[in-house]
Amino acid sequence: MADTVIREDFRFRRVGGGLLVFIALPLTLFWARFGLPLRYDFADFVFILGGPGMLLLGLWAAFPRRTPRVRLIISDKDVRVVTRRGDQVIALDDLVSVQWSYLKGVRQQRLKFRTAKTSVFFDVVHLTHxxxxxxxxxxxxxENRGKRMREGRARITGAPDGIWTVSDGDPFEKDV
Structure with missing residues (x-):
């Protein structure tokens, strides 16, 4: 299979920049037509340059030019988390469990990959997946490697607990 690259998505920044452009363009045109006084002083320039300043800020936000800060590359052999701090590689053969949880106080998802030796967490914020x-x-x-993932259940309620354990066996085998 081909590698799957999951990267940071700039959707919110683009929408915000588009809204700034949408608001600033008519404002700039209005002040260029009706707002220019006959006698200029510094306060007039600051007031008139607010519209073009918002327009430039909106264009800067709508078209980001930097590379994504976070990438997750899923291949047939491993899962690679690429951040500015460095790369972290988790081999699929060593994977014990994947925990899906929310951070306390905010609705931000976090994945925690646990192996026999280490555990790596990864925040899922503004990503393409x-x-x-x-x-x-x-x-x-x-499944292509002959393993399966199964979500655990809470002991009392039987509800899914968000911890996916990895075990050997047929992925479609019935649990007893």
Missing amino acids: EAQDIINLIAIRL
């Missing part, structure tokens, strides 16, 4: 999609992509790669 959601946490459930990432888990499904990893599960497909594990």
Whole structure:
């Protein structure tokens, strides 16, 4: 299979920049037509340059020129988390569990990959895929290796607990 690259999405920044352009363009045209006084002083320039300043800020936000800060590369052999701090590689053969949780106080999803030696967490914020999609992509790669992922259940209520354990066996085998 081809590698799946999941990267940061600039959707909110682009929408915000587009809204700034949408607001600033008529404002700039209005002040260019009716707002220019006959006698200029510094306060007039500051007031008139607010519209073009908002327009430039909106264009800067709508068209980001930097590379994404975070990438997640899922291949047939491993899962690679690429951040500015460095690369972290998790081999699929060593993967024990994947935990999907929310941070306390905010509605931000976090994935925690646990191996026998280490655990690596990864915040899923403004990415091209959601946490459930990432888990499904990893599960497909594990099925090709003869392993399966199964979500655990809470002891009392029987509700899903968000911890996906990896075990050997047929992915479609019935649990007893």
